[in-house]
Amino acid sequence: MCLGIPGKILSIADDGLRTGKVSFGGIVKDVCLAYVPEAGVGDYVIVHVGFAISKVDEEEAKKVFELLEEMGELAEAGGQGP
Amino acid sequence: MDETADFSLSCPVPIARYPKVLLAHGGGGRLMRQLIEKMVVPAFGSEALGELHDGAELELSGAVLEPGARLAFTTDSFVVSPLFFPGGDIGVLAVNGTVNDLAMCGARPLYLSAALILEEGLPMETLWRVLRSMKQAADKAGVVVVTGDTKVVEHGKGDGLFITTAGIGVIGPGRAMSPSRVRAGDLILLNGDVGRHGVAIMSVREGLQFESVIESDTAPLADLVTAMLDSRAEVHCLRDLTRGGLVSALNEIAGSLGRGRPGSQGLGIVIDEGEIPVREDVEGACELLGLDPLYVANEGRFVAFVAPQDARRVLDVMRAHPLGREARIIGQVVESHAGQVVMKTRVGTNRVVDMLSGEQLPRIC
Amino acid sequence: MKFLEEYRDPEAARRMVQAIRRATTRPWTIMEVCGGQTHNLIRFGIDELLPEAITLVHGPGCPVCVTPVEIIDEALEIASGKDGRPVVFCSFGDMLRVPGSRKDLLAVRAEGADVRVVYSPLDALRLAVEAPEREVVFFAVGFETTAPATAMAVFRARELGVRNFSILVAHVRVPPALETILSSPRSRVQGFLAAGHVCTVMGYEEYEPIAERYRVPIVVTGFEPLDLLQGIYMCVRQLEEGRAEVENQYARAVRREGNVPARQLIEKVFEVVPRRWRGLGTIADSGLRLRPAYREFDAEHRFSLSYVSEEGPSECIGGLVLQGLNRPHECPAFGKRCTPEHPLGAPMVSAEGACAAYYRYRRP
Numbered sequence: 001m002c003l004g005i006p007g008k009i010l011s012i013a014d015d016g017l018r019t020g021k022v023s024f025g026g027i028v029k030d031v032c033l034a035y036v037p038e039a040g041v042g043d044y045v046i047v048h049v050g051f052a053i054s055k056v057d058e059e060e061a062k063k064v065f066e067l068l069e070e071m072g073e074l075a076e077a078g079g080q081g082p
Numbered sequence: 083m084d085e086t087a088d089f090s091l092s093c094p095v096p097i098a099r100y101p102k103v104l105l106a107h108g109g110g111g112r113l114m115r116q117l118i119e120k121m122v123v124p125a126f127g128s129e130a131l132g133e134l135h136d137g138a139e140l141e142l143s144g145a146v147l148e149p150g151a152r153l154a155f156t157t158d159s160f161v162v163s164p165l166f167f168p169g170g171d172i173g174v175l176a177v178n179g180t181v182n183d184l185a186m187c188g189a190r191p192l193y194l195s196a197a198l199i200l201e202e203g204l205p206m207e208t209l210w211r212v213l214r215s216m217k218q219a220a221d222k223a224g225v226v227v228v229t230g231d232t233k234v235v236e237h238g239k240g241d242g243l244f245i246t247t248a249g250i251g252v253i254g255p256g257r258a259m260s261p262s263r264v265r266a267g268d269l270i271l272l273n274g275d276v277g278r279h280g281v282a283i284m285s286v287r288e289g290l291q292f293e294s295v296i297e298s299d300t301a302p303l304a305d306l307v308t309a310m311l312d313s314r315a316e317v318h319c320l321r322d323l324t325r326g327g328l329v330s331a332l333n334e335i336a337g338s339l340g341r342g343r344p345g346s347q348g349l350g351i352v353i354d355e356g357e358i359p360v361r362e363d364v365e366g367a368c369e370l371l372g373l374d375p376l377y378v379a380n381e382g383r384f385v386a387f388v389a390p391q392d393a394r395r396v397l398d399v400m401r402a403h404p405l406g407r408e409a410r411i412i413g414q415v416v417e418s419h420a421g422q423v424v425m426k427t428r429v430g431t432n433r434v435v436d437m438l439s440g441e442q443l444p445r446i447c
Numbered sequence: 448m449k450f451l452e453e454y455r456d457p458e459a460a461r462r463m464v465q466a467i468r469r470a471t472t473r474p475w476t477i478m479e480v481c482g483g484q485t486h487n488l489i490r491f492g493i494d495e496l497l498p499e500a501i502t503l504v505h506g507p508g509c510p511v512c513v514t515p516v517e518i519i520d521e522a523l524e525i526a527s528g529k530d531g532r533p534v535v536f537c538s539f540g541d542m543l544r545v546p547g548s549r550k551d552l553l554a555v556r557a558e559g560a561d562v563r564v565v566y567s568p569l570d571a572l573r574l575a576v577e578a579p580e581r582e583v584v585f586f587a588v589g590f591e592t593t594a595p596a597t598a599m600a601v602f603r604a605r606e607l608g609v610r611n612f613s614i615l616v617a618h619v620r621v622p623p624a625l626e627t628i629l630s631s632p633r634s635r636v637q638g639f640l641a642a643g644h645v646c647t648v649m650g651y652e653e654y655e656p657i658a659e660r661y662r663v664p665i666v667v668t669g670f671e672p673l674d675l676l677q678g679i680y681m682c683v684r685q686l687e688e689g690r691a692e693v694e695n696q697y698a699r700a701v702r703r704e705g706n707v708p709a710r711q712l713i714e715k716v717f718e719v720v721p722r723r724w725r726g727l728g729t730i731a732d733s734g735l736r737l738r739p740a741y742r743e744f745d746a747e748h749r750f751s752l753s754y755v756s757e758e759g760p761s762e763c764i765g766g767l768v769l770q771g772l773n774r775p776h777e778c779p780a781f782g783k784r785c786t787p788e789h790p791l792g793a794p795m796v797s798a799e800g801a802c803a804a805y806y807r808y809r810r811p
Binding site: 288289362365366369371372427428429430431432433434435436439440443444445446447 | 448451455456457460461482483489490491492493495496509510511539540541543544564566570589593672786787788797806807808
């Protein structure tokens with residue numbers, strides 16, 4: 001359900017509808033930015049059917065890797081589980 | 083295409099009088115003759131075409147007469163929309179597509195025919211551009227267009243322009259390629275990144291722009307294939323990755339592996355997703371549209387099934403050629419899961435990769 | 448690609464799998480609600496990495512699968528232009544092969560209807576502006592993730608005074624379907640992975656009372672292999688510790704309150720109504736419909752639709768699959784009389800239908 005892909009905002013224009021050029025690994029598409037008023041050029045947004053539905057929180061994005069680091073240390077301290 | 087089409091030669095048909103194709107241009111009368119004599123023949127400029135005969139007479143000499151040589155004969159139709167796309171057009175595809183089919187038979191392509199179905203109202207300028215790029219592609223691939231046909235259909239009954247090409251090539255002694263020659267242990271070589279042609283076409287349709295233009299990979303592969311076969315390596319089978327992409331081609335071959343060999347249980351294919359090159363922008367377009375690049379069309383990519391002891395050597399030959407710089411060994415033929423293609427995914431698991439049921443459509447979920 | 452590649456790292460995935468193994472002491476059944484997650488679980492072969500004790504069942508989170516046959520039939524009728532006006536019927540690619548009671552959109556297109564695949568509802572609106580002599584209809588399927596896009600298209604159509612644009616609404620809401628599954632006495636589901644992108648729009652406040660009432664852990668989860676594995680890990684931890692909370696694995700995209708401007712526009716344009724789901728029956732408060740103020744953009748209102756379809760008997764057990772009561776290969780027709788080429792039911796059609804995913808990515 002709901003394919004959402006992270007892309008980087010390259011530029012923003014507003015002619016009645018806040019729209020931006022968003023790059024997905026080098027491919028650029030016009031995306032409606034009306035729902036992410038807080039997102040600016042250089043930010044990453046999740047895009048679904050031509051609409052940015054969320055700004056990617058870069059701090060939160062790192063947390064899974066921090067968790068893995070912690071778990072790695074725990075596993076070494078506590079030996080291997082089953 | 084490494085050069086832009088040469089438009090210094092302007093269209094020889096008096097455009098002012100007939101800027102668009104009329105039904106009469108296919109009606110067998112004076113207008114049709116004018117179109118062929120003033121446009122088609124000058125565009126291709128081959129002696130055989132100039133005869134305007136019902137067929138072409140072809141010299142039989144040299145390689146064709148070598149003992150053990152065989153003819154390869156193939157045909158293909160082209161119905162691409164849009165007619166022009168980044169990196170090529172329907173004309174280049176129509177030449178390269180048939181040249182590549184011959185190359186995949188292990189043949190050196192020699193002669194092509196070209197049949198044009200024009201839609202009433204097609205701009206003459208468009209036709210001229212396509213004919214010119216067919217000629218350029220033919221020159222580049224070292225083939226000659228020697229015969230052809232032109233028809234005009236009513237407005238609304240065609241998509242501007244359809245082209246059918248057929249081709250003849252010669253297969254040198256001992257160079258026949260076929261899935262039946264594939265053996266367990268054969269390594270599978272791929273000549274470069276996949277998915278570019280399909281994305282180039284879709285980019286035009288879906289209004290995607292690019293930081294760097296994604297061009298179709300359309301290219302004539304015969305020269306590279308000849309270099310591979312000249313290395314005396316044991317190459318068993320070749321297949322180009324057009325509609326349906328890499329996975330569909332591998333499934334076609336897997337389906338016919340090991341058939342008809344006494345005592346054979348049939349063979350399967352394993353590939354490694356991590357070894358298959360996909361350009362980042364192509365990946366991006368596919369993610370965005372919900373497509374899998376391994377199923378997206380190519381026009382200048384092929385796989386070769388090579389005996390394991392020769393694979394390294396063939397890979398070096400491929401990498402030394404401009405159309406094989408990024409060649410990789412992507413998989414192997416195995417004696418298990420007969421008829422199926424199994425892929426080691428990026429996260430290290432194994433799964434069957436199957437044929438598509440129909441065309442890939444952009445999806446949202 | 449940033450924010451995708453790193454979540455597909457085999458080493459990180461392997462470590463997360465180890466963490467799941469360490470955390471699991473007994474069998475658990477977890478449902479991923481979202482079809483996109485089903486698709487990726489199977490595409491990346493994640494199900495085969497999990498310990499035996501973990502059973503994943505697949506939920507009703509595929510808008511293609513749950514759109515009832517009568518709405519598909521309405522789409523077919525509008526697209527074939529029966530009431531004499533030239534119609535351009537726009538749809539996401541997903542819906543073209545979904546069977547109505549007699550045919551699908553591809554068949555109608557083959558008969559001459561102007562059916563186009565669009566990437567966004569705004570593309571359909573642009574077509575309407577460019578071709579004022581035609582009726583442009585957009586097939587608005589999807590969950591709460593897609594609803595803001597449709598809402599914006601309608602809102603803009605009103606702003607621009609576009610008179611030849613309408614939408615056929617089939618939007619559905621996830622939480623009522625979850626409750627339906629949980630309240631079934633046959634339900635085996637002990638924990639849920641909630642759909643990351645639905646929650647990106649809607650937030651997850653709505654899920655808190657559900658977790659509490661039914662005593663099930665719900666983990667809002669993303670779509671990449673590492674997301675899915677971490678979502679499963681968090682769910683297993685809760686189950687093992689006897690907790691039943693809503694947790695957010697996908698915090699890089701999802702906030703508790705969701706996307707406020709998007710929710711506001713959905714609220715402005717749509718109202719909540721009961722909706723029939725293919726395979727699940729009618730679920731109260733599970734659908735969206737245009738509010739009376741926007742009724743002029745409602746294709747059902749604009750076109751006089753005559754046809755009432757009935758779902759005939761079929762051996763398809765799609766309904767049970769969508770509720771997580773059966774897995775696709777438990778259907779007697781699976782892979783034999785029902786394949787992606789000849790689907791008996793929607794779950795075999797959609798790229799993220801559980802049956803199609805099982806069929807396409809079956810193990811060697």
